[in-house]
Amino acid sequence: MRFRPLHSAPMLISLLMLGPVLAGLLGALLPTFGWLPVLGGDSLTLEPVRALLATPGLARSIALSLASGLLATLLAMLMVIGLLSAWSGTRLFRWMVRMISPLLSIPHAATALGFAFLLAPSGWIVRMISPELTGWSRPPDWFFPHDPYGLAMIAGLTIKELPFLLLVSLAALPQIEPRRTQNLVRSLGYGPMVGWVHAVWPRLYRQIRLPIFAVIAYASSVVDVALILGPTNPPPLAVQLVRWMSDPNLSMRFLASAGAILQLLVTLAALGIWWGGERMASRLLGCLVQSGLRFQRDEWARRLAASLNVAAVLLMLLSLGGLVLWSFAGFWRFPDAVPVSLSLNTWMRQGPMLMEPLYNAVLIGGLATVVGIVMTLATLEAQSRMGKRSGRSAMVILYLPLIVPQVAFLFGLQLILLTVNASYALWALVFGHLIFTLPYIFLSLSDQWHVLDPRYMQMATALGRSAWAIFWRVRLPMLLRPILTAAAVGFAVSIGQYLPTLLIGGGRWETITTEAVALSAGGNRRLIGVYALMQMLLPFVGFLIATLIPTLFYKDRRGMTPADR
Amino acid sequence: MIARPLTAGYSKALITALPPRQTRLTVLKKAVLAAAFAALPSMVQAGAVNVKDWPAVLEKAKGQTVYFHAWGGADRINAYIDWAGAKVKGRYGVTIKHVKVGDTANVVSQIIAEKAAGKEDGGSVDLVWINGENFASLKEKGLLLPMSWAPDLPNYQFADVKGKPTLTTDFTVPTDGLESPWGMAQLSFYYDSAITKEVPKSATALLDWAKAHPGRFAYPKPPDFIGSTFLKQLALELADDPSVLSRPVTEENYKTVSDKLFAYLDALHPYLWREAKAFPDNVSSLKNLLADGEIEIAFTFNPGDASAAIANDELPDTVRSFTFEGGTIGNSHFVAIPFNANAKEGAMVLANFLLSPEAQARKQDPSIWGDPTVLDITSLPNEDKARFDALELGVATLKPEDFGPALPEPHASWMERLEKDWTSHYGVQ
Numbered sequence: 003m004r005f006r007p008l009h010s011a012p013m014l015i016s017l018l019m020l021g022p023v024l025a026g027l028l029g030a031l032l033p034t035f036g037w038l039p040v041l042g043g044d045s046l047t048l049e050p051v052r053a054l055l056a057t058p059g060l061a062r063s064i065a066l067s068l069a070s071g072l073l074a075t076l077l078a079m080l081m082v083i084g085l086l087s088a089w090s091g092t093r094l095f096r097w098m099v100r101m102i103s104p105l106l107s108i109p110h111a112a113t114a115l116g117f118a119f120l121l122a123p124s125g126w127i128v129r130m131i132s133p134e135l136t137g138w139s140r141p142p143d144w145f146f147p148h149d150p151y152g153l154a155m156i157a158g159l160t161i162k163e164l165p166f167l168l169l170v171s172l173a174a175l176p177q178i179e180p181r182r183t184q185n186l187v188r189s190l191g192y193g194p195m196v197g198w199v200h201a202v203w204p205r206l207y208r209q210i211r212l213p214i215f216a217v218i219a220y221a222s223s224v225v226d227v228a229l230i231l232g233p234t235n236p237p238p239l240a241v242q243l244v245r246w247m248s249d250p251n252l253s254m255r256f257l258a259s260a261g262a263i264l265q266l267l268v269t270l271a272a273l274g275i276w277w278g279g280e281r282m283a284s285r286l287l288g289c290l291v292q293s294g295l296r297f298q299r300d301e302w303a304r305r306l307a308a309s310l311n312v313a314a315v316l317l318m319l320l321s322l323g324g325l326v327l328w329s330f331a332g333f334w335r336f337p338d339a340v341p342v343s344l345s346l347n348t349w350m351r352q353g354p355m356l357m358e359p360l361y362n363a364v365l366i367g368g369l370a371t372v373v374g375i376v377m378t379l380a381t382l383e384a385q386s387r388m389g390k391r392s393g394r395s396a397m398v399i400l401y402l403p404l405i406v407p408q409v410a411f412l413f414g415l416q417l418i419l420l421t422v423n424a425s426y427a428l429w430a431l432v433f434g435h436l437i438f439t440l441p442y443i444f445l446s447l448s449d450q451w452h453v454l455d456p457r458y459m460q461m462a463t464a465l466g467r468s469a470w471a472i473f474w475r476v477r478l479p480m481l482l483r484p485i486l487t488a489a490a491v492g493f494a495v496s497i498g499q500y501l502p503t504l505l506i507g508g509g510r511w512e513t514i515t516t517e518a519v520a521l522s523a524g525g526n527r528r529l530i531g532v533y534a535l536m537q538m539l540l541p542f543v544g545f546l547i548a549t550l551i552p553t554l555f556y557k558d559r560r561g562m563t564p565a566d567r
Numbered sequence: 568m569i570a571r572p573l574t575a576g577y578s579k580a581l582i583t584a585l586p587p588r589q590t591r592l593t594v595l596k597k598a599v600l601a602a603a604f605a606a607l608p609s610m611v612q613a614g615a616v617n618v619k620d621w622p623a624v625l626e627k628a629k630g631q632t633v634y635f636h637a638w639g640g641a642d643r644i645n646a647y648i649d650w651a652g653a654k655v656k657g658r659y660g661v662t663i664k665h666v667k668v669g670d671t672a673n674v675v676s677q678i679i680a681e682k683a684a685g686k687e688d689g690g691s692v693d694l695v696w697i698n699g700e701n702f703a704s705l706k707e708k709g710l711l712l713p714m715s716w717a718p719d720l721p722n723y724q725f726a727d728v729k730g731k732p733t734l735t736t737d738f739t740v741p742t743d744g745l746e747s748p749w750g751m752a753q754l755s756f757y758y759d760s761a762i763t764k765e766v767p768k769s770a771t772a773l774l775d776w777a778k779a780h781p782g783r784f785a786y787p788k789p790p791d792f793i794g795s796t797f798l799k800q801l802a803l804e805l806a807d808d809p810s811v812l813s814r815p816v817t818e819e820n821y822k823t824v825s826d827k828l829f830a831y832l833d834a835l836h837p838y839l840w841r842e843a844k845a846f847p848d849n850v851s852s853l854k855n856l857l858a859d860g861e862i863e864i865a866f867t868f869n870p871g872d873a874s875a876a877i878a879n880d881e882l883p884d885t886v887r888s889f890t891f892e893g894g895t896i897g898n899s900h901f902v903a904i905p906f907n908a909n910a911k912e913g914a915m916v917l918a919n920f921l922l923s924p925e926a927q928a929r930k931q932d933p934s935i936w937g938d939p940t941v942l943d944i945t946s947l948p949n950e951d952k953a954r955f956d957a958l959e960l961g962v963a964t965l966k967p968e969d970f971g972p973a974l975p976e977p978h979a980s981w982m983e984r985l986e987k988d989w990t991s992h993y994g995v996q
Contacts, residue, residue: 122859123861140762141859145845149845150844234846235994236994333880333883335858343880345880347879347880355649510634512667520639521639521640526641526642
């Protein structure tokens with residue numbers, strides 16, 4: 003049999019996804035049981051586990067991680083259901099859809115910082131209505147952010163995850179033809195929302211289940227948002243564990259590794275609870291169908307859904323607006339609604355220092371994106387030629403790096419990259435980013451790839467074109483738009499990576515994100531504003547290019563404009 | 568945020584836990600040098616640097632890249648280091664890379680990990696901004712360049728070693744020339760005179776003030792540097808015999824000191840910002856809280872901080888400073904070279920430049936950074952003296968004579984115990 007490099011692409015991509023995660027987990031598992039010869043751990047012991055369990059406040063930390071993962075996901079999902087079921091096709095809906103890309107490109111940390119400034123007792127909203135409405139000339143003593151129940155953190159995560167869940171839902175919806183089904187259930191007398199939930203939601207849910215799992219995993223192990231908005235005494239588990247990892251006392255590394263494994267278990271528990279919730283919810287829905295209730299009067303629910311969604315988008319926009327304003331602010335004292343003066347000082351001072359981090363971010367993100375796109379295209383093309391589609395298990399492999407908490411496997415992975423002496427190397431860093439960009443690129447492209455009408459390719463074959471000619475001259479041009487969108491998504495993901503950049507780059511590759519996070523430690527809102535904006539700018543330019551190029555390319559091809567597709 | 572650079576130490580520790588990439592040439596060079604200096608064991612260890620022969624140091628430094636690990640949370644300081652880097656590059660051909668760290672303890676653990684991994688040269692840290700516990704632990708473990716290099720730097724002659732005992736005794740630990748002085752610090756408090764009319768001048772007065780103004784005072788959560796300093800200030804002030812704190816901690820004197828301290832904190836906490844259920848992260852968050860009017864009294868280790876923040880529009884120009892009548896903790900900060908630094912000569916060139924009257928005067932300028940100089944200004948040549956005379960200290964900066972006595976830092980062993988106990992008392996609520 004002839005060796006065909008292309009046909010090994012699917013295998014390569016799975017290895018690339020599976021290998022680092024498993025290796026990284028192993029690197030955390032061994033020290034959990036006392037094995038880390040570099041630090042003098044050369045016998046197996048349960049001591050780190052015991053030390054972990056003896057940590058004061060551990061139960062609270064775990065509960066906070068579980069609650070934030072589950073509640074933030076549930077709330078965001080309910081809001082998406084509300085919006086899709088009640089408002090599909092309306093102007094409100096189109097506005098929300100238009101807002102998605104810009105909102106998605108706001109980094110998590112920036113959202114959280116803006117959110118904290120917006121709602122804090124001395125924040126923007128209180129400033130706007132004080133002292134006129136409230137009579138406050140001094141900020142009230144509210145507990146926000148850092149409230150002990152983690153409500154600020156859950157709210158922040160909810161509004162940040164909403165656009166993501168909406169995006170994946172929108173991508174999946176066309177395949178299940180919601181309009182026709184919904185017309186059918188409406189004709190059976192169901193209210194629009196309940197009808198949608200009965201007829202469309204179960205099928206949509208099946209499509210977006212893995213992204214939802216990724217959101218749960220993310221929200222239950224998030225570090226940056228938790229640091230900015232989460233409780234401090236004790237903090238959620240992931241924050242605690244990152245602290246242990248940076249403790250000057252190296253023997254804490256054993257404890258940290260045990261913590262990483264515990265974090266994995268907590269995330270798995272969150273997924274397990276969600277899975278149980280799925281069963282219950284489907285039972286309940288079943289009962290509801292049997293009950294025959296039609297819920298025709300759902301105006302209040304429609305309004306609730308609309309106001310919640312609009313509120314979430316407005317909160318994000320205002321958060322961002324607050325940061326922008328801060329970056330230009332002169333002195334801005336409570337309770338003034340706007341700064342006394344505006345100035346370019348912060349920008350002028352930071353300008354020269356922004357160059358290197360921006361350049362590095364573009365370089366690393368660009369390489370990770372290009373490699374990711376090439377690998378994805380190779381895999382998809384191989385699948386097409388071999389007549390296979392990636393099955394369920396392949397999808398799970400792709401999602402693995404998104405579901406296993408970063409903090410749980412990155413440290414182990416780093417150790418392995420170092421043993422091959424790849425420390426600080428650009429290629430190692432690009433590889434580190436690839437683990438996270440590749441799944442997103444693959445996921446955003448694969449469906450579009452497979453729905454392309456096979457008859458185009460059949461026709462080209464009938465005209466005597468080779469498989470490669472078809473790839474270059476039919477598939478690529480026709481799929482230019484989704485390919486570029488996938489690239490923009492991958493680029494945005496790369497720009498946002500903090501832990502991988504820091505760990506694998508050893509602090510020597512400054513990107514806009516590592517700088518933003520380091521400076522946010524200083525709590526200077528003007529600086530945070532500048533860096534958050536720059537951090538947002540790169541992905542935004544990416545998305546812009548992804549829309550502009552196809553428009554130019556398809557200028558003379560009316561059939562390829564988005565409106566007709 | 569923030570996933571903040573908390574993880575940096577761990578990561579870097581692992582990164583450097585691996586064998587250095589050595590070219591055959593450098594191995595050969597090292598072997599030759601080692602043979603040449605075999606008779607001088609200490610110098611071989613030190614990588615054969617003779618600081619007294621300064622031109623030779625400059626020569627060797629040319630073309631080196633110095634990774635300067637320094638806290639990167641303040642843009643003014645970052646900009647200052649940038650400026651210093653550009654000067655050193657222009658004058659001496661040494662490239663400076665500022666590795667912005669979130670917590671110097673991370674750098675310490677990185678160096679420890681390098682030692683553990685047997686990385687005896689080509690280390691990742693060339694120069695580190697350091698003092699106190701971090702210096703003590705590196706010195707104790709023998710992880711600093713094992714030679715007294717700092718006093719031989721040409722600009723060290725201007726250092727005010729006589730007038731400032733903290734330049735040679737860092738938190739009770741003798742520096743032994745293992746670190747070169749960079750700046751001075753003394754705890755001072757500031758408030759907005761437009762809002763606050765009366766300020767407390769001692770720890771006990773502070774407690775009464777807090778009771779009268781609930782929710783308007785806060786301190787950063789230890790082990791944050793400034794939060795820990797606040798604990799030390801209280802411990803010194805409340806102790807019957809403060810002198811026990813300058814010796815290593817023992818069980819019995821620990822108990823007498825900590826009982827008083829925690830009794831005080833138990834009384835204070837109900838009146839803190841957010842009733843002490845949340846704490847600010849660090850000195851910058853404290854400043855933000857004051858700027859927002861959430862708290863009324865904040866404190867800093869850098870006497871020029873408040874004036875600089877006014878210049879930066881971060882604080883209103885009605886902010887003023889004050890200090891405790893019995894004196895406040897004062898110390899110095901330094902730069903040190905790890906035992907396995909890759910660019911030792913370059914690091915010395917940078918340390919020497921940082922100590923120069925030019926760099927020190929610029930550093931003291933509140934519109935640049937506002938960090939007090941370590942130099943004895945009277946010993947300077949006239950044109951350098953003029954640099955300092957030209958400085959405007961700013962409205963919110965206490966003049967040296969307005970500061971009370973500088974209390975010495977307690978022995979490093981105290982802090983470990985107090986921080987640990989603080990966490991078990993208040994870490995979980």
